[in-house]
Amino acid sequence: MFQFLHPGWLWAAASVAVPIAIHLWNKKPPRTVQVGSIRWLQPSESKKLSSLRLSEPWLLLLRCLLLVLLALVLAGPQWKHQVPAVPEKHAYLHPELLQPRYLPQIAATVDSLAQKGWQIHRLAPRFPKLPLNEETPLHTFQTDSLTPDSTNAWAMLRVLNRSLPPSAHAWIFTTDLLRHHRGAFPAMRSSFTWIPVSSPQTNLWLQEAFYTTSGQLRLRFRQSDDQQVTLLERSVPKPVSGQTISVPGVPAVKFTTHATTDSLTLLGAARNTVPLAKLPLQVVVRHSKTRQADVRYLRAALQAALEYRGAAYNLALTSDAQPLPTVAPDWLFWLSDEPIAPFLARFPKNSLKTLQDAPGTTRLQKTDSWLQIPGVSQNIPLLQRTTAIEKPTNEVLWRDGYGNPMLTQTQNALQTHYRFYSRFHPAWNDLPNNGHFPELLLRLLFPEDVSWLTRFDTRTLQKDLERPRAFTASISENSPKTEEVLDVKPWLVGLMALLLVLERWAAGRRVRSSA
Secondary structure (H helix, E strand, C coil): CEEECCHHHHHHHHHHHHHHHHHHHCCCCCCCCCCCCCCCCCCCCCCCCCCCCCCCHHHHHHHHHHHHHHHHHHHCEEEEEEEECCCCEEEEECHHHHCCCCHHHHHHHHHHHHHCCCEEEECCCCCCECCCCCCCCHHHHCCCCCCCCCCCHHHHHHHHHHHCCCCCEEEEEEECEHHHCCCCCCCEECCEEEEEECCCCCEEEEEEEEEECCCCEEEEEEEECCCCEEEEEEEECCCCCCCEECCCCCCCEEEECCCCEEEEEECCCCCCEEEEECCCEEEEEEECHHHHHHHHHHHHHHHHHHHHHCECEEEEEEECCCCCCCCCCCEEEEECCCCCHHHHHCCCCCCCEEEECCCCCCCEEEEEEEEECCCCCCCEEEEEEECCCCCCCCEEEEEECCCCEEEEEEECCCCEEEEECCCCCCCCECHHHCCCHHHHHHHHHCCCCCCHHHHCCCCECCHHHCCCCEECCCCCCCCCEEEEEEECHHHHHHHHHHHHHHHHHHHHHHHHHHC
16 A cells, blocks of 8 residues: 655645646737738627637646656655565574584584574574584584583573564574573463473582681582582692692592682582682771670671681771771771771772671661561561661662661672671660571671582473473464565656656647747
């Protein structure tokens, strides 16, 4: 059907009335005939033209058509019609499938799809295309990288749901590993086919290492199979630089000395490297005289957490009447009203973590609420607090019962600062009397490195969940069509040029005949 981008210009077609009016009223002047004498001419009755007559009708028609065509061109005509849609066909491969353990299982199928005209892509951001053909089969793109891929297939599938046309068909090949399918199962179009590829495997990696209070080196390994992740601990004597440590039941570990922090490298399985602190963990509690009770509760919880950990540590208490420490600790608990900025300015290049409680200079708020702490099911009563302003740069770790921040975390290049908007005292909250207090401090002192969840974990999806939910919604599967738009303007301009040539020829021919 025809449509116009600027239909208001169609009114310009009314301009054809102008040449018609000019043509009708433009009469030729009378000719004078020379005669010798009018004596012999008989008188006759004078007749006047009682009606208007058309002359040169074809020239008039050409000029009217030119004006009509000009109006149509200005209106922007388009011809729109529906044509059957040719459904796009795509296959998406998770990058991990290009490794040798998976590739033989899918190579024949993917190469067959490519020969049938399917477009093959990596299941990765921007979905880069793999140029497969008879001379370049899928085996050409095999990767032997030791770095595991962490692409989230569920996130990529949500992008495909939004970006592909409704009539498109897609096959999505992924592993069956849990670490490649993070988050909720996405809804999937009925024209999509999800194919999980299985390759049973186990993995073992070095999770962390530290020196114990007895001077030994404790190594913590994790081992994963398709069902679970287990923790393995081994203690060995303190090594020397360059030594390869033989550990029963696990691959050997190489010890390397560096200037600031040593390192340990697993020589088998995941072959990963972890840092090893040279010195015991240094923890300092800076307090004012009015916080003596707070210090006793905090010290007892810290000692319980550190003893449970088993890592070597030094715990020091210092009051604000004493000079500030001259050496940067690993952890500083600031239970004082004196400004903390001068102390932090002394160590701008040190990896320092600080926790500051509610200062006495801030307005106190009585409340009847509780502490909401992730991982703690019971509510911890909250009696007093100070005002907290939630900033975009702060990460909120704990909240109160009304959703207001209670413990925030701010990070810069090296230093991490925690702010607690209450105090470690029963008059402020029931945290000091709660059995979870040492556990919560342990989380702050030794945050778990969860990067293994996307690097080394080999757990697989549950068998009864290996199928995303399908939906049809408003997607039509019967004879999909698409609209095709043709711009008619170039054709009208060409026709105008032809008519203009004819009009000039006809006008010139009339002038020559009149002469």
